[in-house]
Amino acid sequence: MTFSLVARCADTGMFGVAISSSSPAVAARCSYTRAGVGAVVSQNITDPMLGPLALDLMAGGMNAQEAISGVRDLGQHIEYRQVLAIDRQGNTAIHSGPNSQGIWTQAMGKDVASGGNLLANDTVPSAIVTAFQNSKGHLGDRLISAIQAGLHAGGEVGPVHSAGMQIADKQNWPLVDLRVDWTEGCPINELATAWAVYKPQMDAYVQRALDPRQAPSYGVPGDEG
Numbered sequence: 001m002t003f004s005l006v007a008r009c010a011d012t013g014m015f016g017v018a019i020s021s022s023s024p025a026v027a028a029r030c031s032y033t034r035a036g037v038g039a040v041v042s043q044n045i046t047d048p049m050l051g052p053l054a055l056d057l058m059a060g061g062m063n064a065q066e067a068i069s070g071v072r073d074l075g076q077h078i079e080y081r082q083v084l085a086i087d088r089q090g091n092t093a094i095h096s097g098p099n100s101q102g103i104w105t106q107a108m109g110k111d112v113a114s115g116g117n118l119l120a121n122d123t124v125p126s127a128i129v130t131a132f133q134n135s136k137g138h139l140g141d142r143l144i145s146a147i148q149a150g151l152h153a154g155g156e157v158g159p160v161h162s163a164g165m166q167i168a169d170k171q172n173w174p175l176v177d178l179r180v181d182w183t184e185g186c187p188i189n190e191l192a193t194a195w196a197v198y199k200p201q202m203d204a205y206v207q208r209a210l211d212p213r214q215a216p217s218y219g220v221p222g223d224e225g
Contacts, residue, residue, distance in 0.1 A: 003116030027164020
């Protein structure tokens with residue numbers, strides 16, 4: 001019911017996730033990032049405990065492959081789960097349980113990994129990885145380009161209704177956490193629109209948190225942030 005990617009920007013050290021699904025609120029249930037540690041997606045009959053577990057293991061010194069092995073050892077009903085991880089060095093690992101739904105597959109490269117289930121075809125993750133590796137610019141731009149490439153490669157076997165993108169930078173909260181929890185339109189296109197609006201204001205929201213005395217206004221009536 002889902003296709004996604006986890007990725008790292010080698011220039012900035014940012015970590016990111018982009019994800020889309022026919023299910024509602026997929027990003028709220030499946031996306032995890034942590035500054036200085038990595039990014040994880042837990043999908044396919046989702047267990048939300050597995051994302052924080054994998055990040056905790058990587059924060060404790062494990063690489064992505066070791067963390068995924070730990071998830072296999074410690075997770076429940078792991079044969080139903082699909083978990084993607086990327087660590088601070090850009091190493092990637094994926095667990096796809098044999099009970100993943102429909103057509104399921106995965107693809108990995110340096111600084112990016114993608115997986116999906118109930119896919120329209122088995123080329124979707126490789127298209128996502130290729131698009132990310134061939135893209136430039138801010139990590140958010142690259143994530144959007146990659147998840148759009150997955151959609152254009154076929155996406156899910158049926159229509160998708162939710163999507164999201166999360167990015168961790170230096171703070172212990174996400175730099176970006178955008179979600180389209182349900183739409184009858186294209187959630188990936190709506191996510192791209194939300195990113196285009198949010199991107200110019202992104203750094204100002206961090207500044208507001210760190211020192212509101214220096215934070216700019218965006219002209220919204222009554223705007224104090």
